Amino acid sequence: MLPKSEIPILQGPMLGASTPDMVVAASLAGGIGSLGAAGYAPGALTEAITGIRQRVGGKPFLINLFVLEPARPDAAALANAMRQLAPWRAELGLAEQAIPNKWAEDFAAQFDVLVETAPPIASFTFGILSAEQCARLKARGIAVVGTATTVAEARAWAEIGADAICASGFESGGHRGTFLKPVEESLVGVVSLVPAIRAATGLPVIAAGGIMEGRSIAAMLQLGAEAVQMGTAFLLAEESAISAPWRAELKGKDADATRLTRAFSGRYARGLENRFLREMADKEIPPYPIQNALTQELRAASARAGRSEMLSLWAGQGVHAIREGRTTDLVRIFWDEARAAMRDTLARFDP
Numbered sequence: 232m233l234p235k236s237e238i239p240i241l242q243g244p245m246l247g248a249s250t251p252d253m254v255v256a257a258s259l260a261g262g263i264g265s266l267g268a269a270g271y272a273p274g275a276l277t278e279a280i281t282g283i284r285q286r287v288g289g290k291p292f293l294i295n296l297f298v299l300e301p302a303r304p305d306a307a308a309l310a311n312a313m314r315q316l317a318p319w320r321a322e323l324g325l326a327e328q329a330i331p332n333k334w335a336e337d338f339a340a341q342f343d344v345l346v347e348t349a350p351p352i353a354s355f356t357f358g359i360l361s362a363e364q365c366a367r368l369k370a371r372g373i374a375v376v377g378t379a380t381t382v383a384e385a386r387a388w389a390e391i392g393a394d395a396i397c398a399s400g401f402e403s404g405g406h407r408g409t410f411l412k413p414v415e416e417s418l419v420g421v422v423s424l425v426p427a428i429r430a431a432t433g434l435p436v437i438a439a440g441g442i443m444e445g446r447s448i449a450a451m452l453q454l455g456a457e458a459v460q461m462g463t464a465f466l467l468a469e470e471s472a473i474s475a476p477w478r479a480e481l482k483g484k485d486a487d488a489t490r491l492t493r494a495f496s497g498r499y500a501r502g503l504e505n506r507f508l509r510e511m512a513d514k515e516i517p518p519y520p521i522q523n524a525l526t527q528e529l530r531a532a533s534a535r536a537g538r539s540e541m542l543s544l545w546a547g548q549g550v551h552a553i554r555e556g557r558t559t560d561l562v563r564i565f566w567d568e569a570r571a572a573m574r575d576t577l578a579r580f581d582p
């Protein structure tokens with residue numbers, strides 16, 4: 232069962248942006264804070280979960296992981312990818328690239344930490360658990376949320392015993408969670424996805440994608456969503472970990488400023504268009520997590536240099552409505568706006 236919160240708003244898990252401070256603030260405000268923990272080594276993950284639990288005083292919070300198989304890079308594809316990145320590295324003054332000693336954190340070890348530490352909610356993206364893994368989590372009292380970008384993916388999560396589905400519309404910032412069909416066949420808008428998944432699975436649905444303020448929260452609840460998950464709306468929060476050039480780029484954008492790209496990580500993700508995204512568009516890119524690991528130093532160096540051209544500037548289609556503030560205030564403001572929006576709609580048509 233999905234734990235209830237006072238406010239049906241999840242601050243979305245965001246690897247590279249969400250922080251334990253943000254999670255605690257969102258949960259204490261009455262919403263549900265979520266930590267994007269896919270990049271956490273097992274020891275750091277244990278520490279983060281234990282620390283958040285101590286600070287939220289019994290309120291629900293969520294830990295999110297990427298379901299990944301161990302990477303097996305193809306030697307020729309790897310050499311080509313490194314060659315393509317060489318001029319970008321040179322531009323930032325980085326030394327010749329060494330093959331990373333780790334492509335990604337070990338999902339099996341991270342999963343064991345979840346079972347041991349038992350956070351109230353765990354959500355997953357990029358793939359699906361086995362029924363046995365899902366049962367192990369549920370036996371520890373952990374509510375399991377599966378990310379779906381299509382109705383078929385939602386059905387697959389329902390079959391393995393998930394407690395709820397995060398319906399991720401194509402509007403969403405960050406990586407697509409798609410795991411059954413090619414991304415091109417899995418681009419469904421959140422308005423279509425939420426009621427369709429609700430009807431197909433009967434499970435509680437968490438609506439994600441382009442939700443930036445009270446009116447869209449109200450609309451999703453009207454469509455039958457149990458709660459909303461907002462990512463981009465928290466990127467400029469005080470507790471967000473994003474770099475200064477990324478922060479600067481997020482301000483003053485239009486709704487059509489984002490693109491889907493594989494250039495940074497090897498997996499489709501939505502972010503603001505920049506030079507790297509444009510110039511790498513026609514290149515052969517190795518799959519996630521290979522390209523992600525290969526561009527890691529480049530992205531970090533770009534951020535340090537205060538340059539946004541080589542940064543992955545993840546953002547959703549609602550970026551034009553982004554606001555700054557403290558996470559606590561944002562959660563409360565969004566919910567006040569949603570309640571006002573529901574009242575206003577009734578007053579307009581049923582005075």
Ligand SMILES: Cc1cc2nc3c(=O)[nH]c(=O)nc-3n(C[C@H](O)[C@H](O)[C@H](O)COP(=O)(O)O)c2cc1C
Nearest residue numbers: 243244245246267403404405440441462463545547
């Ligand atoms: C910078 C960024 C990082 C993200 N990282 C994750 C992640 O680690 N795991 C995950 O399940 N979703 C991730 N997401 C998706 C969000 O949790 C959320 O579902 C999405 O942002 C909703 O769409 P919106 O950005 O239009 O609000 C990320 C989104 C952004 C913008």
